[in-house]
Amino acid sequence: MRVWFFSGRQVLWWALGCLTLGVFLGTNGIALLPVAGGNAHRGISGRTIVIDAGHGGVDPGAVSAAGAIEKEITLQIAKELEYLLKRAAVYVVMVRHGDYDLADSSETNLLNRKRQDLSKRVLIAKEANADLYISIHANYFPSPRWSGAQTFYYEGSAESQHLARTLQTELVRYLGPNNRLARPGDFRVLRDTTMPAAMVEVGFLSNPREAQLLSQESYQKQVAAAIFSGILRYYRE
Numbered sequence: 737m738r739v740w741f742f743s744g745r746q747v748l749w750w751a752l753g754c755l756t757l758g759v760f761l762g763t764n765g766i767a768l769l770p771v772a773g774g775n776a777h778r779g780i781s782g783r784t785i786v787i788d789a790g791h792g793g794v795d796p797g798a799v800s801a802a803g804a805i806e807k808e809i810t811l812q813i814a815k816e817l818e819y820l821l822k823r824a825a826v827y828v829v830m831v832r833h834g835d836y837d838l839a840d841s842s843e844t845n846l847l848n849r850k851r852q853d854l855s856k857r858v859l860i861a862k863e864a865n866a867d868l869y870i871s872i873h874a875n876y877f878p879s880p881r882w883s884g885a886q887t888f889y890y891e892g893s894a895e896s897q898h899l900a901r902t903l904q905t906e907l908v909r910y911l912g913p914n915n916r917l918a919r920p921g922d923f924r925v926l927r928d929t930t931m932p933a934a935m936v937e938v939g940f941l942s943n944p945r946e947a948q949l950l951s952q953e954s955y956q957k958q959v960a961a962a963i964f965s966g967i968l969r970y971y972r973e
């Protein structure tokens with residue numbers, strides 16, 4: 737997605753975030769998983785969560801100057817998040833598991849394909865009677881200057897706003913400080929889904945440093961761990 741917002745400081749959120757959950761940042765910067773067992777997965781086990789890896793197939797999404805492709809990054813993060821959620825006994829519905837979109841195979845018009853693709857993603861969540869919908873994208877802006885993960889929700893949905901805020905808090909905590917806040921965004925998958933839903937823009941592919949990080953498996957795992965932690969926190973608070 738090509739959207740961006742600028743916002744104030746998040747020092748307080750950062751401090752609050754450090755007080756919650758048994759999650760720690762290792763000295764090498766790699767985020768460790770929450771301690772398993774006991775009540776670690778309280779509130780999340782048995783839920784149905786849809787993971788929407790943005791784009792796919794003929795639709796690559798954004799592409800960095802060095803050639804990092806959004807559809808590949810979103811899928812890798814989605815698969816890692818799937819792994820973490822399944823370990824917590826969550827029923828995971830993946831919108832896609834490979835490099836394809838969800839439009840009819842006969843449709844050749846790209847705009848129509850995009851419409852069909854987004855409708856299908858929403859339909860999958862509805863048919864699964866999902867408890868949560870997590871959409872994963874990467875951001876892009878003409879200037880290489882901007883960076884930082886940011887989460888969006890559909891305005892008017894208090895639950896989605898709460899979800900987006902908890903996700904944003906954990907993204908900042910796991911990936912390093914940034915000044916972005918969870919913001920309303922008018923995206924089809926957020927507008928048309930009926931369960932709490934959030935879109936995570938995992939960083940800017942237009943920023944060379946962040947694009948390089950997003951291409952690394954270790955960083956993709958950190959992003960997934962942050963989203964997982966945000967979901968855990970959503971169900972606890």
Ligand SMILES: [Zn+2]
Binds near residue numbers: 737738791873
């Ligand atoms: Zn996107």
